[in-house]
Amino acid sequence: MFSRRRLILTAGLVMACPAVLRAAPQKLRLAHGLPTTHPVHPAMQHFADLARERSQGELDIALFADGQLGQESDLISQVQAGKLDFLKVSGSLLERFHPAYKVLNLPFTLRDRAHWLRVTNSDVGRDILATTTSSGLVGLTYYDAGARSFYGRKPINHPDDLKGMKIRIQPSVTMTRLLELFGAEGVELAWSNVYVALKSGVVDGAENSVVALIVGRHGEVATHYSFDEHTMIPDVLLVGTERMKSFTPRQREILQEAATASYHHMNKLWDAFETKARADVQQMGVTFVRPDKEPFIAKAAPLADLYAGEEASRTLLRRIAQA
Structure with a gap:
């Protein structure tokens, strides 16, 4: 009788508090080598915030900027070894993992920013992101790093x-x-x-x-x-292949949606940042x-x-x- 009562009580609690069924938050880390004053940092914070919000707290991503966890080559090794979850690196470093990045990075291949936007937001851009999966790195999105x-x-x-x-x-x-x-x-x-x-x-x-x-x-x-x-050459947001496999299908969908949203957010941030930078550089006497x-x-x-x-x-x- 006691066991039956406890079972009924537990079921009632679950129905009244759906949060009981939620998975425990996953504490994840995202690292990059640029300072927090660079617009790519708030763009990735936008990614982390959306992932946390849409997963109801299951995906809790903390950012580590300014090379706190190492420079880009070190971060790649950490992600491949499963010691780090996400990272942002320049597309130039990904050349050694797949020749598709060599093609993307060829001089004058991307004619102007409008062309850059079309390529990075198209099937060809997404196909390039997928090329490093077998090397332990899943590309999620690109970030504008300027000409x-x-x-x-x-x-x-x-x-x-x-x-x-x-x-x-x-x-x-x-x-x-x-x-x-x-x-x-x-x-x-x-x-x-x-x-x-x-x-x-x-x-x-x-x-x-x-x-x-x-x-x-x-x-x-x-x-x-x-x-x-x-x-x-774009910056690229990546997640470890094994880490990506560990997420549920819904979590993977959330991460991709959040990454795409951060891509569009970064494009707006970059426009303003580059315009101001050009004015500031001239004031420095360059x-x-x-x-x-x-x-x-x-x-x-x-x-x-x-x-x-x-x-x-x-x-x-x-x-x-x-x-």
């Missing part, structure tokens, strides 16, 4: 102006080869070391979006920024240079033959061009 251009202590009006220069780059076979075509040397350095390297002369320049001159204070040690806009892009495009052309030589890569390049 990357060269900057340093002298104007760069033509690719020949880069001859003999040491230019900081992210780890990327594509960028290493591009600098060789321009007669320069690509120097791979972690983001946290770029300011000191520019100031001390370890490198003569760097390549990044104009906001790097504000976020990384590079405008204090660089005098000229050249809008050659050779690449528009001279903007707007070179003819055609010589840069011509010099970079052999890369398409080198890295899009296989039929799958050529097909992907055509799909990107047609987006």
Whole structure:
């Protein structure tokens, strides 16, 4: 009799308090290397907030910014090892996991921001995100990181102006080869070391979006920024493959919906941030240079033959061009 009464009482409590049936909150971590002042941080906070809200607290994602848990290469290893759940990295680092990112990152493949938006919000963009799944990394969405251009202590009006220069780059076979075509040397350095390297002369320049001159204070040690806009490499939000498998189908759906919403939120944040950054950079005394892009495009052309030589890569390049 007692057991029957207890069973009836428990059933009544469950009906009165559905929360009893909810799964315990999963404490998850998302890490990246940029400061909280960069718009990608609030964009990812939007992702975390939506995931928590729509899962009714089951997915509790905490953000760790500014390289607190390591630089991007370290974070990738942590996610693959199951020690970290989510991360944001530059698409350039994903080249070593699948050639699709080499194609996406080819110079002048993305013509302008409108084209970037069409590609990243299309089937071809989603197909690229899925390519690293077998390497332990599931792509959820892209974030705008702006067009990357060269900057340093002298104007760069033509690719020949880069001859003999040491230019900081992210780890990327594509960028290493591009600098060789321009007669320069690509120097791979972690983001946290770029300011000191520019100031001390370890490198003569760097390549990044104009906001790097504000976020990384590079405008204090660089005098000229050249809008050659050779690449528009996106940042990518990823989750570990095994971690993704551990979620329920509904939780995976929530995460993807939240990631897509954060993509659109980031696009709005980026517009305002980049506009303000350009004004602030000019106030710092940096001279903007707007070179003819055609010589840069011509010099970079052999890369398409080198890295899009296989039929799958050529097909992907055509799909990107047609987006």
